[in-house]
Each structure stands twice: as structure tokens, then as C-alpha cells.
Amino acid sequence: MAARHEEIADELRRAIDREEYTVGSRLPAETDLAAHYGVSRGTVRQAVAALTAEGLIGSRQGARRVVLASRRSQSFAELRSFAQWARAMGREATGQVIAQEYRPATAEDAVRLQLRAGTPVLHVLRVRGLDGEPVLLERTVYADWISPAVEPIEPDCPSVTQRLYDDTGLVFAYGEHVIDAVAAGAQDADLLSVRRTSPLLRVRRVTTTREGRPVEWSDDRYRSDAVSFSVHNSMDNNALARKTAE
Amino acid sequence: MAARHEEIADELRRAIDREEYTVGSRLPAETDLAAHYGVSRGTVRQAVAALTAEGLIGSRQGARRVVLASRRSQSFAELRSFAQWARAMGREATGQVIAQEYRPATAEDAVRLQLRAGTPVLHVLRVRGLDGEPVLLERTVYADWISPAVEPIEPDCPSVTQRLYDDTGLVFAYGEHVIDAVAAGAQDADLLSVRRTSPLLRVRRVTTTREGRPVEWSDDRYRSDAVSFSVHNSMDNNALARKTAE
DNA sequence: GTTGAGAACTTGTCTGAACAAGTTGGCCCC
DNA sequence: GGGGCCAACTTGTTCAGACAAGTTCTCAAC
Known part of the structure; x- marks a missing residue:
């Protein structure tokens, strides 16, 4: 500043x-x-x-x-970090890793993370909650060059973003978010404590460094009774785009 | 330009x-x-x-x-206008008004449109399709001062935005979009040709003029197998915010 | 070969000035 | 009172120059 x-x-x-x-x-x-x-x-x-x-x-x-308005939109840091967002609202963020393993990158992983297919990437399945209630299921894939820093983080670490910044100086600079709705599957329903086929808000996102290098991509599913997203835009400034399913 | x-x-x-x-x-x-x-x-x-x-x-x-990327995001005009968006993709937009009537503004309408409660506002229920297939259900409320220009528009007009601009010079300058997921109700399912309880992507939006005066607000429900939204953001420029349900 | 210092380059910030283009309010006239 | 015109005001655009701060490349020394 x-x-x-x-x-x-x-x-x-x-x-x-x-x-x-x-x-x-x-x-x-x-x-x-x-x-x-x-x-x-x-x-x-x-x-x-x-x-x-x-x-x-x-x-x-x-x-x-x-x-025009008084309340300002959240900073990018607040959007990026579930923990930071929760804190700003006066709520407590919880997190729990359910599963974590290395897998060879699929073709899709390779494209999104700009790696060669087959490179081992770290998959993490994490449940996030507000004041103990589960609201978000994260299925994240980390690029090979950052995986070693993610792997040793304890399973209930409330803010992975903060840890990565402290340990490696990594800052997330750009994000691309694709938003749609899906019905909860069996695993989703179980981990989020909702009925199967309940509507979930799905956010698929890729986050990159300042240089435009992709760090991670994630399939995040939110309980739609707990969380929504808002986008502000204008003629000068339009970050939101409608897309057809491929 | x-x-x-x-x-x-x-x-x-x-x-x-x-x-x-x-x-x-x-x-x-x-x-x-x-x-x-x-x-x-x-x-x-x-x-x-x-x-x-x-x-x-x-x-x-x-x-x-x-x-960093080659494909540019849509203009605000393209986001605002379903018809313009469809044309840009080389698809044909269809539209059909299902119901249209004046009702006194509820407290919620009054807040969103900055009117006094009880002012008659125009409610329109419209189905939108791409190449004939229904993908979007719009429940729109127009402010009293623009309703007279909306009312006479023929029910199958493909671009209401264009008509309003041609007839009154109205341009939409700002938009606020709140996105979440809901299960299809009976009417939704019927009009969108999906099963009841299918997940739908709901976008509740308010659009305003250049001066910040609200023109309309709408509850739009998209078939999530047909349409998604994408948001691009960065540290400098973040239009997307996460919200908790009230 | 590797390292480190430094020069050259590039973006970020800020100034002061000028004119264009659009809005607002007041005044005069009818 | 109403309508219309004009002057004052305000934002939009552009210029040329200066320095700060960060990156990249080169080259000399080890």
C-alpha cells in the first residue's frame, strides 16, 4: 500500500x-x-x-x-481462501482431508495444469465446514511442482492457502471459475449431509500464479442452501460469461 | 468507438x-x-x-x-442479451412469453427496484431456447417506469433488450448476479422439459441504467446440462464473491 | 561452470496542461 | 408558468516528461 x-x-x-x-x-x-x-x-x-x-x-x-453501493466486493484473497472468507464473516472454518494420493495426470489434468500427461499429480479430497457444518466438498488436483509442499500439510489444516504462502511464498494471482449445478452423488450426499440428488452448486476452477502458470484445479461442490456466488459487472468491466455445455 | x-x-x-x-x-x-x-x-x-x-x-x-489467453470474455451486452449471445455462437434464440401481468410490488420487489411497495410492476414469465430446445426460464419483474414499453412487445420477440433500446434508447449498464443451484419444481420441469428435482442453475440478477437506477430483476433458471457460467478474475480485478445464504 | 555485480530495459506512478464532449442549472423571453 | 438557450461545470481523452521500482541479460571474476 x-x-x-x-x-x-x-x-x-x-x-x-x-x-x-x-x-x-x-x-x-x-x-x-x-x-x-x-x-x-x-x-x-x-x-x-x-x-x-x-x-x-x-x-x-x-x-x-x-x-451506487456501500458494501464492497470481496478481495481475490478472500475468494481464494475459504478460511479467510469465513474469518471475515466471523465464522470458523474447518477442514478435513478425506483422501490424498498421487495419480498420473490424465489428458484433462495435463491441459488444465499445462503439464505432460502422465506426470504424477496430487489429488486431494477435502470437506470444508462453517462452524462445524459441512458446506463444501473440494476435489483438488495440484501441479507436480507444488505437490511436495502440499503433501505434508496436516489433514485438518484450516487454511492451505496461508500455509503455501508461508512455506513457499506462493501467491495466487488469477482464477478462472466455471459455475453450474449438479445433483449430489452418493459420496457427495454422504460427506455433505444432504440427500442424494439434492442440487449442488459446482464451481470448477483453475488458479494460476502471477506469471500465468497454473497451480491447481478443483471441482468444488457447495451445498446450495448454504452458499451462493455473486458477480458484479458493468459495460466497462465484465468478468462473467455464459457458456454452453460442450 | x-x-x-x-x-x-x-x-x-x-x-x-x-x-x-x-x-x-x-x-x-x-x-x-x-x-x-x-x-x-x-x-x-x-x-x-x-x-x-x-x-x-x-x-x-x-x-x-x-x-495469458486468447479467447476473450463476452461483452456485457452479450451477457445481458440472450439473443445476442446466441447469435454470437451461431445459434438461433427463441423466446416465448408464458404469462404476463401487473401485480403490486412486494417488499422485496420494492427494495430491489427502488420503488415504493404497492407500485404496480410487470411480471413476465418467459421461456428461452437455443435452436428450439428450451434452456432457460426467466421470471422477470420490470420497474413501473419501463413496464409500458415492455407490455406491448409481442410474446415471441427474440430480443427484448434490442427492442427496448430501439424503442426507448434504454441501455443496461450495470448488473449484479447472484448464482446458486435449485431443484426443478413442477412448473420448471414442465417448461424446460426436464424431470422434477433435476438440478437447475439459478441466476438472480438486477440490472440498472448508467445512473444506477434499477430497471428489472429476474430469477433465471438454466438447464445445467445446457448452460454454465464462467468468471475470470485476478488480484487486481475481482468481481466474484462467495456469499452465505441468509 | 558458477556466481555476483551492474547496466539496460520495462512497467508503475505522478505531474501539469490542454481540449473535447456531455450535463446541469439559471436566466431571459414569451 | 413554461420553454429554450447559454454559460459554467464536470468527466473523458491525450500528450510529454520525469523518476521509482522491479526484471533480465551480460560480462567479469572466481
Whole structure:
């Protein structure tokens, strides 16, 4: 948090949060903000661009910016880490590894993780819960180069993301999430304490490093009575896409 | 498409699409691009910022930008309009209104559409299909001020979005989508030609104008064997958030 | 060969200025 | 009171330059 424009974006976010600028009200003009913070207009524009991308404020040429919402979307870190998300809500995350083994990468694994087929990759089946109640079943495949760091982690570690960062400095930078619905199978039903054929929200995701190298891919199934996902988007900024089944 | 930086962003997108820059390769330096297009570095930065937000290229201070993916995400217009999306895939969109009536706004409607409870709002139940096969059931509520423009539209109009734009100049600028899974009810099953209790992907969305005024909200149910959603995000740009059921 | 220091390169941040394009509010006239 | 026009205001776009901070490559020393 060195950059001045990030500091200003943060101050504006907080001001909106504590309703100094209420929803529907107009933000000061760029020149006023620039004078107030003692920076140039370009720097202010970088700050407000961030808030616009988050959907906190709307903007039209010629008119003052308008505050659209107060609660801001989660950070990528919070989305990535189940434990961090739970903590932010004041809930306790639990986790338990059910099975863990090396298998040769299938063709699908190879494509998703950019490896050669047959490379041994680490499969982990993990149940995650909030305050003890199971809500998520994770079937994760880790790339060969990170597997050695994942393998020794104890089965009930609440935050794998945190552990990998502490141990290896690994940070997740990009994610691609494909979302659909499936009926719970026998194993799903058992581990999530729901009836068979209950609808589950399935999120298949690939996470990569800053350089774009895939680290892991996962088939996550959420109890749809416990968890949902929300996406905010706009004309300028659209991360959501509809897809047909292949 | 007047702005130079948008033109440049588009040219770069196309160049990546036709694999002039292949995935994994490095983009020319900002100064080179600036010289090539005859603009300043600031303008180039605006262009590449757009591609970075879309997840097409990755970027680290000090190192040249890297091409991460080739297929670009859909525009907001394509997400908003079922018909436009279908056309982009070379499929034909069909639509049929099953029921349409005015009802007084419930408390929930009032909150979502920013109206007073009791205001008459237009409810529309619509089935959408691809090449004749039903894939989506839309239960939409339109705000009172747009209802008069929606009401006279013929029941089998393939693109309501297009009609509203042509007739009233209305453009949708922001969207909030909440995604979860539900079991098909009797009506859902009937209209979508699936068995009862099949898993459906539910997308509850609110769409607003450029000024942040809500236009409509909708409960969309997709056949999960036909359609899924994908979200691309990053540390800089995260539109996706996990939520607990209230 | 390996290592380490350093130079060259590249992206990130910020400034100050200018003009274009769109919105808003007030004033005058009818 | 209503309508229309204009001036003031505000955001969008672009430029040229400067320095900071991180990466990559080269080359000399060991």
C-alpha cells in the first residue's frame, strides 16, 4: 500500500462505508478531490477508476460521479481462501482431508495444469465446514511442482492457502471459475449431509500464479442452501460469461 | 468507438485472437507500442489496462507483459442479451412469453427496484431456447417506469433488450448476479422439459441504467446440462464473491 | 561452470496542461 | 408558468516528461 492512488481509493471506500458519502449522493469533482489530497487529477482518476470497477460508484461524462453501493466486493484473497472468507464473516472454518494420493495426470489434468500427461499429480479430497457444518466438498488436483509442499500439510489444516504462502511464498494471482449445478452423488450426499440428488452448486476452477502458470484445479461442490456466488459487472468491466455445455 | 485507446485495445485483442501474439509470448514494450501506433505511452497504458482486466494478458512491474489467453470474455451486452449471445455462437434464440401481468410490488420487489411497495410492476414469465430446445426460464419483474414499453412487445420477440433500446434508447449498464443451484419444481420441469428435482442453475440478477437506477430483476433458471457460467478474475480485478445464504 | 555485480530495459506512478464532449442549472423571453 | 438557450461545470481523452521500482541479460571474476 505505497501508491498514493491506492491510499486515496481506500480512503474513499472507507468514507463510503461509514456513509460520509451516502448511496445516491454525488462525489466531489475530480479537481476538488485532487486539491483536497494534494495530488494531480490523473492520480485521482486512478483511484476512482478502481471504485468504478468495483461497482461502488457510477460515472457518466459531464455529470458528477454517483455513489451506487456501500458494501464492497470481496478481495481475490478472500475468494481464494475459504478460511479467510469465513474469518471475515466471523465464522470458523474447518477442514478435513478425506483422501490424498498421487495419480498420473490424465489428458484433462495435463491441459488444465499445462503439464505432460502422465506426470504424477496430487489429488486431494477435502470437506470444508462453517462452524462445524459441512458446506463444501473440494476435489483438488495440484501441479507436480507444488505437490511436495502440499503433501505434508496436516489433514485438518484450516487454511492451505496461508500455509503455501508461508512455506513457499506462493501467491495466487488469477482464477478462472466455471459455475453450474449438479445433483449430489452418493459420496457427495454422504460427506455433505444432504440427500442424494439434492442440487449442488459446482464451481470448477483453475488458479494460476502471477506469471500465468497454473497451480491447481478443483471441482468444488457447495451445498446450495448454504452458499451462493455473486458477480458484479458493468459495460466497462465484465468478468462473467455464459457458456454452453460442450 | 471513437477513443484511440479503445481502438488500440481492439487491435491488440484481434492480434491475439489470430495468434499474431501467441499464448505465453511477450507483448512489445509500451514505448514500442506507443511508437508503432503514434500515440503517447499513457494512451497505450489505457489500452493494455483493458486487456489486463479481461485476463488476456498478465503484467508485472519490470517484466514485459505476457499473453495469458486468447479467447476473450463476452461483452456485457452479450451477457445481458440472450439473443445476442446466441447469435454470437451461431445459434438461433427463441423466446416465448408464458404469462404476463401487473401485480403490486412486494417488499422485496420494492427494495430491489427502488420503488415504493404497492407500485404496480410487470411480471413476465418467459421461456428461452437455443435452436428450439428450451434452456432457460426467466421470471422477470420490470420497474413501473419501463413496464409500458415492455407490455406491448409481442410474446415471441427474440430480443427484448434490442427492442427496448430501439424503442426507448434504454441501455443496461450495470448488473449484479447472484448464482446458486435449485431443484426443478413442477412448473420448471414442465417448461424446460426436464424431470422434477433435476438440478437447475439459478441466476438472480438486477440490472440498472448508467445512473444506477434499477430497471428489472429476474430469477433465471438454466438447464445445467445446457448452460454454465464462467468468471475470470485476478488480484487486481475481482468481481466474484462467495456469499452465505441468509 | 558458477556466481555476483551492474547496466539496460520495462512497467508503475505522478505531474501539469490542454481540449473535447456531455450535463446541469439559471436566466431571459414569451 | 413554461420553454429554450447559454454559460459554467464536470468527466473523458491525450500528450510529454520525469523518476521509482522491479526484471533480465551480460560480462567479469572466481
